[in-house]
Amino acid sequence: MIALLKIELYKIFKRPRTYISFGIIAAISFVIQLAMVSDGKTFVGFALQGITDQFDIHGTILNGYLIAYIILQSLLIHIPLLVALVAGDALAGEAGAGTLRLLLTKPISRVQIVLTKFLASFIYSLLLIIWLALVALALSLLLFGKGDLINLKSDTVIILLSNDIMWRYALAFLFAALAMTTIASLAIFLSSFAQNSIGPIISTMGIVIVFTLLSNLELPLFNLIKPYLFTTHVIGWKGFFEDPVPYSLIAKSATILLLYTVGFITATLVYFNQKDIKS
Amino acid sequence: MDTMLSAKGLSKSFKHFKALDDLSFDINKGQVYGFLGQNGAGKSTTMRLLLGLIFPDAGSVYISGQLLSKNNRNLLKNVGAIIERPDLYGYLSGRDNLKIFALLSHANLKSTRLDEVFEIVGLKGRENDLVSSYSQGMKQRLGLAIAIVHNPDILILDEPTNGLDPQGIADMRALIRSLNADHNKTILISSHLIYEIEQVASSMLIIHKGKKLIEGNVKQLLNANDTLTNFQIQSDAHLLAALNNSTWAPFLQASTTESLSFKMDPEKIPSLNNWLVANKVAVKSINSIHSLEQYFLNITHDSTAKN
Numbered sequence: 001m002i003a004l005l006k007i008e009l010y011k012i013f014k015r016p017r018t019y020i021s022f023g024i025i026a027a028i029s030f031v032i033q034l035a036m037v038s039d040g041k042t043f044v045g046f047a048l049q050g051i052t053d054q055f056d057i058h059g060t061i062l063n064g065y066l067i068a069y070i071i072l073q074s075l076l077i078h079i080p081l082l083v084a085l086v087a088g089d090a091l092a093g094e095a096g097a098g099t100l101r102l103l104l105t106k107p108i109s110r111v112q113i114v115l116t117k118f119l120a121s122f123i124y125s126l127l128l129i130i131w132l133a134l135v136a137l138a139l140s141l142l143l144f145g146k147g148d149l150i151n152l153k154s155d156t157v158i159i160l161l162s163n164d165i166m167w168r169y170a171l172a173f174l175f176a177a178l179a180m181t182t183i184a185s186l187a188i189f190l191s192s193f194a195q196n197s198i199g200p201i202i203s204t205m206g207i208v209i210v211f212t213l214l215s216n217l218e219l220p221l222f223n224l225i226k227p228y229l230f231t232t233h234v235i236g237w238k239g240f241f242e243d244p245v246p247y248s249l250i251a252k253s254a255t256i257l258l259l260y261t262v263g264f265i266t267a268t269l270v271y272f273n274q275k276d277i278k279s
Numbered sequence: 280m281d282t283m284l285s286a287k288g289l290s291k292s293f294k295h296f297k298a299l300d301d302l303s304f305d306i307n308k309g310q311v312y313g314f315l316g317q318n319g320a321g322k323s324t325t326m327r328l329l330l331g332l333i334f335p336d337a338g339s340v341y342i343s344g345q346l347l348s349k350n351n352r353n354l355l356k357n358v359g360a361i362i363e364r365p366d367l368y369g370y371l372s373g374r375d376n377l378k379i380f381a382l383l384s385h386a387n388l389k390s391t392r393l394d395e396v397f398e399i400v401g402l403k404g405r406e407n408d409l410v411s412s413y414s415q416g417m418k419q420r421l422g423l424a425i426a427i428v429h430n431p432d433i434l435i436l437d438e439p440t441n442g443l444d445p446q447g448i449a450d451m452r453a454l455i456r457s458l459n460a461d462h463n464k465t466i467l468i469s470s471h472l473i474y475e476i477e478q479v480a481s482s483m484l485i486i487h488k489g490k491k492l493i494e495g496n497v498k499q500l501l502n503a504n505d506t507l508t509n510f511q512i513q514s515d516a517h518l519l520a521a522l523n524n525s526t527w528a529p530f531l532q533a534s535t536t537e538s539l540s541f542k543m544d545p546e547k548i549p550s551l552n553n554w555l556v557a558n559k560v561a562v563k564s565i566n567s568i569h570s571l572e573q574y575f576l577n578i579t580h581d582s583t584a585k586n
Binding site: 015097099102103276277 | 359364375385
């Protein structure tokens with residue numbers, strides 16, 4: 001299984017398209033950081049407009065923690081799409097290229113193939129999140145330094161002290177990795193039906209976009225289904241930037257994401273195990 | 280004799296199309312078994328069933344006497360295969376492709392095995408190039424390298440000469456013969472060309488519309504005495520009388536003043552031609568075809584005409 005995983009990772013990281021995602025994350029982070037270097041003070045002034053009338057705010061508001069938080073807010077919607085690029089290709093790409101039938105003539109079980117593809121996609125998602133942590137957090141801290149983080153919500157202002165933030169980022173990135181694994185398992189599930197990777201990649205993106213819209217629309221009908229949509233829980237990482245941290249809500253979101261992941265992988269195993277390989 | 284590969288009553292349908300209907304055959308150790316059929320006859324479906332790529336509606340596959348569906352992983356360790364065209368990872372080198380599939384075969388290979396296999400299939404010197412830069416023939420050779428790298432006893436080769444140039448075809452044939460004769464491999468090879476099968480196989484089976492038509496020893500099935508030779512001539516009725524009284528009469532199948540058909544060993548054609556010339560017959564053309572080949576062509580022609 002480990003040898004199989006090594007081979008899978010070798011194949012993934014030998015393909016130029018794998019690095020597109022890392023490039024996109026770096027590009028978006030750099031653009032936001034550049035914009036903040038040149039015009040960050042105006043942005044912060046605008047964002048705090050409502051509260052500076054009532055409060056006297058001192059200190060380095062425009063700091064690395066805030067920039068990283070802004071980058072995460074903008075990127076964690078897009079990263080699922082980048083995860084789909086690789087995970088959606090996992091089985092369908094091999095089927096489309098004709099290599100799946102060659103793989104299956106070797107003494108490897110179909111269960112092993114699916115699990116290896118899933119593990120490889122998990123590692124890829126994890127690396128994307130680590131890369132995001134490096135370019136969004138580490139680089140922002142390097143460029144803007146440390147400071148207290150002001151988290152503006154619709155009805156509250158949360159101020160997190162500088163020495164109370166790093167652990168929150170660590171847990172938020174860990175949670176994001178779990179959320180991306182759920183997306184990867186959805187993409188692999190869709191990938192098991194297809195003969196080329198375009199279909200599952202676009203379908204995964206479509207499902208994520210539609211479900212995200214449903215999760216964010218404040219309509220009574222959608223409020224009923226929201227708690228069951230995985231997209232509602234994908235943004236559970238934000239809980240770590242509240243005070244106090246709503247651990248029970250975060251744990252509930254993590255459990256739902258985990259259940260979705262197990263569900264998608266089990267469904268993939270059941271379907272793929274009896275699928276005729278005709279490509 | 281040990282049966283290495285066995286199909287028992289295999290049937291398979293895709294939606295409403297019956298691709299295979301109650302197909303059975305046994306392949307013994309050391310045999311090169313030809314699987315002949317026109318495109319769409321059910322050859323690839325059979326080969327996919329033999330490898331567990333698709334699942335039969337009825338029937339079973341046995342490898343070395345064991346049921347494939349019960350012990351898929353262990354049994355496939357002893358099988359190498361090319362199914363249709365060998366599609367490979369184009370963004371990796373030939374060496375990387377071979378290494379990956381060798382590792383997946385769980386074989387304890389010597390470090391020199393990859394080089395040895397590149398040498399055998401004639402890809403030495405190109406093994407480090409990206410597969411995307413390979414010609415179809417080179418991919419076919421690499422496909423064969425992948426099939427044999429783990430030294431399996433059974434090879435399942437689906438139209439292995441597809442896409443090869445004449446020299447490549449000759450090399451592939453020589454390689455298949457050598458794998459059988461020198462390394463005692465049991466080989467199942469499919470083709471839609473009777474000539475291809477005749478060149479390498481010891482036994483063969485003709486499949487048509489998913490059903491077995493005929494099976495047997497290639498030499499017996501393609502007995503030289505079953506060759507039909509047609510002479511286009513210009514003659515008169517006296518010749519026909521002379522022919523019926525000659526030593527050639529037992530071989531005569533059909534005769535007119537413009538055409539004569541004989542069923543005989545093609546070795547006899549020069550003597551018969553001399554006899555015709557001596558009897559003042561103008562021979563315009565001579566055309567030989569084996570009766571089994573004619574039979575196979577008729578099947579193909581009928582199907583094509585119906586389509």
